Amino acid sequence: MAFLDQNPEIGYPLVAGLGLLVGSFLNVVILRLPRRMEWQWKRDSREMLGEPELYDPPPPGIVVERSHCPHCGHQLSWYENIPVLSWLALRGKCRSCKAPISIQYPAIELLTMLLVLACVWRFGFGxxxxxxxxxxxxxxxxxxxxxxxxxxxxxxxxxxxxxxxxxxxxxxxxxxxxxxxxxxxxxxxxxxxxxxxxxxxxxxxxxxxxxxxxxxxxxxxxxxxxxxxxxxxxxxxxxxxxxxxxxxxxxxxxxxxxxxxxxxxxxxxxxxxxxxxxxxxxxxxx
Incomplete structure (x- = not known):
């Protein structure tokens, strides 16, 4: 951390790249966590009411399951999952079904990058x-x-x-x-x-x-x-x-x-x- 404080020309690009990656993960949290919560609430409610179990597979997990198109289910390759760049290269559309990809994805990635950069500018790399x-x-x-x-x-x-x-x-x-x-x-x-x-x-x-x-x-x-x-x-x-x-x-x-x-x-x-x-x-x- 002291090295990065002394060499901000290295530290800021590293933090910017990390911010983009974390922003990509935050998109997953924003989209998947509410669905996981709703699924758990329904499961807990059926258990409390004594209702029979239903076949209700859980939504995709936040960490394990790979990213995929919400329209056609196409699993994204690594080169389709590069923050911001992949969205621009694909022109905001799924490579498989051509459905539009929400601008939320690059927006959250860029916002995270900018705000994290502001944090290290304000407080340093420690x-x-x-x-x-x-x-x-x-x-x-x-x-x-x-x-x-x-x-x-x-x-x-x-x-x-x-x-x-x-x-x-x-x-x-x-x-x-x-x-x-x-x-x-x-x-x-x-x-x-x-x-x-x-x-x-x-x-x-x-x-x-x-x-x-x-x-x-x-x-x-x-x-x-x-x-x-x-x-x-x-x-x-x-x-x-x-x-x-x-x-x-x-x-x-x-x-x-x-x-x-x-x-x-x-x-x-x-x-x-x-x-x-x-x-x-x-x-x-x-």
């Missing part, structure tokens, strides 16, 4: 840069899943929270006390909003996964980061969500996933939270 990259990958996967399914899986939010608390034990970004208070405040703050909204309207205004995601972000950003995350995510969510509803011609009752806005705001605050607060204080004359 453990801080690695931890920031890990947080980034979790947030990308959670955002992609929430956009597609309006789910924030516990199998991602809870490990992310524990990783933040473990990093705090070593004072990697913040201390243990700040991380613990941040996790508690993150969960309680959104839970309180959800509870009050439900008491007033009788409806649930957000999913429980949002509480856990903000708790995880609190473990990484600390107590001081909770309010900026909530403010930034709410502002961006209102602007982007309102524009989306207007473009699609939907009414305000249409549910909009809040996780991506939380994730984006949390990433920004994690990366530049101190600078943001400092600039605000200077502007306000504190």
């Amino acid at each position: 453990w801080q840069g690695f931890g920031a990259g890990l947080l980034t990958c979790f947030l990308i996967a959670l955002s992609g899943i929430d956009l597609r399914t309006q789910l924030l899986p516990d199998s991602l939010t809870l490990p992310l929270m524990w990783l933040g608390l473990i990093a705090a034990v070593e004072n990697l970004y913040i201390g243990p006390k700040e991380a613990l208070l941040g996790a508690i405040a993150g969960y309680v703050s959104l839970w309180s909003v959800w509870w009050l909204f439900k008491q007033i309207t009788g409806k649930e205004g957000m999913g429980h996964g949002d509480f856990k995601l903000l708790a995880a972000l609190g473990a990484w950003c600390g107590l001081a980061g909770i309010l900026p995350i909530i403010l930034v995510s709410s502002l961006v969510g209102a602007l982007v969500g309102g524009a989306w509803l207007g473009i699609k011609g939907r009414d305000r009752a249409t549910p909009i996933p809040f996780g991506p806005f939380l994730a984006a705001a949390g990433w920004i605050v994690f990366m530049w939270g101190e600078q943001m607060v400092g600039a605000y204080r200077a502007y306000a004359g504190f």
Whole structure:
């Protein structure tokens, strides 16, 4: 790691290539994890209700099964699975059936590469840069899943929270006390909003996964980061969500996933939270 810090002309290309590869894997997580979860839920429900077992083969696994075309089942060769380049070479179509390949694939790969590069630029090639990259990958996967399914899986939010608390034990970004208070405040703050909204309207205004995601972000950003995350995510969510509803011609009752806005705001605050607060204080004359 010290070698890479001293030779960034080698480190940055390596991190860029790794970011593209990890982005390709995140696409698999985004697409396959919700299907695996749904399959497990149905299986558990039948077992709890005492219903007979049905022939219901599991969806493709996240790690073992090879990538394939969702339309014709064509298994991708290694040269069809090169991040970004394969999509461009195939012109966004399956080589076998010519069905269109979603632009999500290269978009997630490029986004992961750029954000991971930003992490090592901000924190270096050591453990801080690695931890920031890990947080980034979790947030990308959670955002992609929430956009597609309006789910924030516990199998991602809870490990992310524990990783933040473990990093705090070593004072990697913040201390243990700040991380613990941040996790508690993150969960309680959104839970309180959800509870009050439900008491007033009788409806649930957000999913429980949002509480856990903000708790995880609190473990990484600390107590001081909770309010900026909530403010930034709410502002961006209102602007982007309102524009989306207007473009699609939907009414305000249409549910909009809040996780991506939380994730984006949390990433920004994690990366530049101190600078943001400092600039605000200077502007306000504190």
